[in-house]
Amino acid sequence: MNLIVDVGNTRIKLAIFEHSKLVHLVVTTNDEVISNIKTLFQEFPKLEKAIVSSVGNFPGAALQLLQNKLEVLQLTKDTLVPFINTYGTPKTLGVDRIALVSAAAVQFPDSNVLVVDAGSCITYDFLTSENKYLGGSISPGIHMRYKALHTFTANLPLLSPTLPTNTIGDTTENSIHSGICLGVVNEIDGFLDFYREKYPDFTIILTGGDAQLLRDSLKNSIFAIPNFLLEGLGHILEHNT
Numbered sequence: 032m033n034l035i036v037d038v039g040n041t042r043i044k045l046a047i048f049e050h051s052k053l054v055h056l057v058v059t060t061n062d063e064v065i066s067n068i069k070t071l072f073q074e075f076p077k078l079e080k081a082i083v084s085s086v087g088n089f090p091g092a093a094l095q096l097l098q099n100k101l102e103v104l105q106l107t108k109d110t111l112v113p114f115i116n117t118y119g120t121p122k123t124l125g126v127d128r129i130a131l132v133s134a135a136a137v138q139f140p141d142s143n144v145l146v147v148d149a150g151s152c153i154t155y156d157f158l159t160s161e162n163k164y165l166g167g168s169i170s171p172g173i174h175m176r177y178k179a180l181h182t183f184t185a186n187l188p189l190l191s192p193t194l195p196t197n198t199i200g201d202t203t204e205n206s207i208h209s210g211i212c213l214g215v216v217n218e219i220d221g222f223l224d225f226y227r228e229k230y231p232d233f234t235i236i237l238t239g240g241d242a243q244l245l246r247d248s249l250k251n252s253i254f255a256i257p258n259f260l261l262e263g264l265g266h267i268l269e270h271n272t
Contacts, residue, residue: 032049033049033269034082036084036085036089038083039087039151042060043059055075065092080103080272082105082267083103086127104271106130108124111267113136113270128154131236138262139234143160144158145157145222145236149242151174152175154168155168155169192244197209219249220249223251235254237256238257238259
């Protein structure tokens with residue numbers, strides 16, 4: 032039984048996996064993560080190993096607590112992964128993208144796979160059927176786009192992401208929703224068409240916090256897998272055992 036710790040920019044996910052299956056998930060903050068870890072130790076006494084992936088700040092006391100109880104792997108650029116990394120600057124590749132590509136490599140072997148992660152940023156990561164990671168793209172996420180419009184203009188309001196019913200916005204709010212949400216949909220579909228020109232046969236994975244908002248609006252056939260990154264971290268932990 033393994034503990035997966037995914038430290039993001041605003042929240043921390045604590046996931047319990049047993050035989051590669053997610054059995055429990057807690058979403059917490061830095062202030063509450065230690066108490067949540069202690070609770071998990073009580074509820075799951077058979078925990079043996081943990082992996083920590085961090086793009087944000089993980090409290091040192093929380094890491095020490097894990098290391099006192101479990102065999103802990105901290106994901107870095109030098110950690111062994113189940114794919115061939117041909118990225119031009121591997122030392123700058125984010126651990127979140129490493130985890131996503133690892134999930135693609137293990138769960139979709141011998142396939143061309145494009146992973147689209149719609150989170151704080153929207154990332155595109157492509158793995159070939161030869162298990163070679165080529166790279167991809169990074170663009171601002173949906174929430175970041177809403178905040179940017181509000182922050183860098185004098186009069187535009189800060190709105191919550193909402194899929195518009197009409198492409199042509201008949202109010203300022205509807206115009207913002209159309210520009211951002213439908214803009215993202217068309218961006219993703221455009222990237223998928225681009226990849227399809229070179230790789231006619233590939234699998235598309237959509238994941239991340241905004242995946243459910245977007246999935247039904249995309250014209251392409253996709254697999255929407257909410258916990259794909261957590262699953263990838265689990266695969267990396269097993270790969271290093």
